[in-house]
Amino acid sequence: MTTRNDCLALDAQDSLAPLRDQFALPEGVIYLDGNSLGARPVAALERARAVIAQEWGDGLIRSWNSAGWRDLPQRLGDRLAGLIGAGEGEVVITDTTSINLFKVLGAALRVQATRAPERRVIVSESSNFPTDLYIAEGLMDLLQQGYSLRLVDSPQALAQAIDQDVAVVMLTHVNYKTGYMHDMQATTTLIHECGALAVWDLAHSAGAVPVDLRQAGADYAIGCTYKYLNGGPGSQAFVWVSPQLCDLVTQPLSGWFGHARQFDMASGYEPSRGIARYLCGTQPITSLAMVECGLDIFAQTDMASLRRKSLALTDLFIALVEERCAAHDLKLITPREHARRGSHVSFEHPQGYAVIQALIAQGVIGDYREPRIMRFGFTPLYTSFTEVFDAVQILGDILDQKTWAHAQFQVRHSVT
Secondary structure (H helix, E strand, O other): OOOHHHHHHHHHHOOOHHHHHHEOOOOOOEEOOOOOOOOOEHHHHHHHHHHHHHHHOOOHHHHHHHOOOOOHHHHHHHHHHHHHOOOOOOEEEOOOHHHHHHHHHHHHHHHHHHHOOOOOEEEEEOOOOHHHHHHHHHHHHHHOOOOEEEEEOOHHHHHHHOOOOEEEEEEEOEOOOOOEEOOHHHHHHHHHHOOOEEEEEOOOOOOOOOOOHHHHOOOEEEEOOOOOOOOOOOOOOEEEEOHHHHOOOOOOOOOHHHEOOHHHOOOOOOEOOHHHHHOOOOOOHHHHHHHHHHHHHHOOOOHHHHHHHHHHHHHHHHHHHHHHOOOOOOEEOOOOOHHHEOOEEEEEOOOHHHHHHHHHHOOEEOEEEOOOEEEEEOOOOOOOHHHHHHHHHHHHHHHHHOHHHOHHHOOOOOOO
C-alpha cells in the first residue's frame, strides 16, 4: 500500500520538482487539467506587460521590425521543433488547430489529386476530437468533388479501413478521451503502404510524450500550444509539413503573411518557399509572445525525463484509484500499457459529471467528457506525487459520501 509519506519521498527525489516554481499555481488547488489548459508560467505576466507597455506602447508599429514581431511564428516554431522531432525551419506557430488542420488537409488532398485522383476517401476515428471531423466535413462540402469521410470505431479497425480509395488518414496521436496513444511510426508505415498520406494531430502529445515526426515518416502534423506547452488560453497552434511535401502545393488559406514577398503588395499570390507558406494573416502578437514563456521552461529539461515522470504519475494514480475506490463503479478506459498511454488518465463513472464538479469544489480540478468520462491530466513540469495521493483520497471521500449527489453538482455548465 502506497502512503502519503511514500509520495513525499518521491517528490523529494524528483529532479523536475524545482520547475514547479516557474508556474503560478493557486494555493489549495490540485490542478489535474493541464491536458486541457496548461498552467500559467510566472514569466508570462511580465512578458505580456512588456509587449503591451514597451513593444506596442513605445515601439508602436516599429516593433514589427525592432521587436521581431514579423518573424515570431518561425522563431517560436524553431524552438518547438525539437519537442516533436522536426528540423529547423519546418514549424510555424500560427492560427488555431482547426484552421491549421484545414490548411494541411486541403494541401494533402491537393497532393493526392495529382498523384492518385481516384482516391476520394478520408479515414479517421469516430472518437477523434470533434473539430477534426467537422473540419473534414466542411472541407469536403466546400470542394464538392465526391470526397467522403470513413470513420473507424477502434484503432484495430484502421488497417482494414485503409484501401485503394483512401487519400488521407487523419488521426490524433493521443486520444482526447481515453489517452490511447498510437504507434506513430508503425501506423504511418501502414498508411504509406496503402498509398495514402498521414495527417497527425498532436494536441495531446506535444510537450507530453516524445514525438519524432521525421523518424516516423509523417506527412503533416498540427497541434496546440495551450495544453502541455502552457502557452495560455487559446494560444496559437503549430503546423509542420514534411519537407518532401511542403512546396508541392499551395495550402488553401493563401494570406499575405504566406506570400514570398509580402511587402511587394502584388495583386497575385506567390507562396513562400517552405513552411512559411502555411502562414496566413497578421499574427496576434500579445498572445503569440507568451507561448515563448512555456517553451523557455521546456528548454530546461528533456522529453525523456518528462515521459518517465508522466508514466510514474499516471501509474500511481491508476493504482491508488483502484485501491482507494475499489468499492465504487469506476471503469478505467486508459491503456495500462506504457507504449499506448499518453499523459492523462480517464475513468468512467455513471455520475462522472457530478463527481468532477464535486472534486472541483474541493480544489481538485479535472474535467469531464461525454459519455461518463472523468479525465485527469498529469503535467510533469508541475504535478507532484503528493498531489496525486491527495487527489485520490478526496475522490474516494466524495464517492464514499455520495457528495456528488448534491443538487449544485448536477447543474450543467457550458464548458465541462
